[in-house]
Amino acid sequence: EVQLVESGGDLVQPGGSLRLSCVASGFTFSDFSMHWVRQAPGKGLECVSAINGNGGNTFYANSVKDRFTISRDNSRNTLYLQMGSLRAEDMAVYYCVRVGTGYDYWGQGTLVAVSS
Amino acid sequence: DVVMTQSPLSLPVTLGQPASISCRSSQSLVYSDGSTQLNWYHQRPGHSPRRLIYAVSNRDSGVPDRFSGSGSGTDFTLRISRVETEDVGVYYCIQASHWPFTFGQGTKLEI
Numbered sequence: 001e002v003q004l005v006e007s008g009g010d011l012v013q014p015g016g017s018l019r020l021s022c023v024a025s026g027f028t029f030s031d032f033s034m035h036w037v038r039q040a041p042g043k044g045l046e047c048v049s050a051i052n053g054n055g056g057n058t059f060y061a062n063s064v065k066d067r068f069t070i071s072r073d074n075s076r077n078t079l080y081l082q083m084g085s086l087r088a089e090d091m092a093v094y095y096c097v098r099v100g101t102g103y104d105y106w107g108q109g110t111l112v113a114v115s116s
Numbered sequence: 117d118v119v120m121t122q123s124p125l126s127l128p129v130t131l132g133q134p135a136s137i138s139c140r141s142s143q144s145l146v147y148s149d150g151s152t153q154l155n156w157y158h159q160r161p162g163h164s165p166r167r168l169i170y171a172v173s174n175r176d177s178g179v180p181d182r183f184s185g186s187g188s189g190t191d192f193t194l195r196i197s198r199v200e201t202e203d204v205g206v207y208y209c210i211q212a213s214h215w216p217f218t219f220g221q222g223t224k225l226e227i
Contacts, residue, residue: 035217045165045208045219059216095164101171102155102212106164 002026002105004096009110022079022096030074033099038092086114122220135196137223139209153212156194160205
């Protein structure tokens with residue numbers, strides 16, 4: 001059974017940093033691209049970052065470019081999102097999502113709250 | 117980026133009646149391999165999205181057959197033949213044919 005379990009969400013002050021993790025199981029992690037998709041409270045969905053299977057190619061939405069860094073450790077079946085210079089508008093539930101035929105499996109999400 | 121436009125954004129329905137959601141893309145979603153990567157998702161309050169339909173018309177495992185998807189090119193439709201209580205929530209279309217993947221605004225189905 002495919003499982004994606006995120007962690008690391010927390011309340012952080014504006015300008016602060018946070019690292020999200022996503023542990024994958026039930027499939028060969030290195031065979032799949034992975035994305036981080038966020039959802040602000042009461043809002044729609046936005047892909048903020050993506051990484052291919054071997055970690056050699058990454059993507060960032062303009063809204064997070066130069067502030068967030070995506071990475072993966074295939075030996076630990078873990079996806080990461082290092083978030084810096086956090087702003088109020090980064091407040092959202094962050095989902096770790098596997099890319100099969102489009103987004104086929106989603107984690108349960110982890111909440112990032114940004115407030116002073 | 118490909119713009120995905122859903123309608124309606126709010127969909128009040130009656131139990132047992134059909135429902136239909138439209139999704140239009142700003143450019144063709146035919147992928148280089150000839151497939152069309154248009155997928156439909158359902159999100160219940162407090163839950164992560166769950167995929168219902170992939171590649172326009174293929175139901176995911178465990179998805180009731182009252183859900184169906186159709187369309188081609190830039191126009192796509194999700195249909196529910198008879199709405200049940202568990203169908204409430206928000207429905208999203210997401211295209212994965214062009215980089216970056218993009219999302220419809222969501223359609224809130226209410227009974």
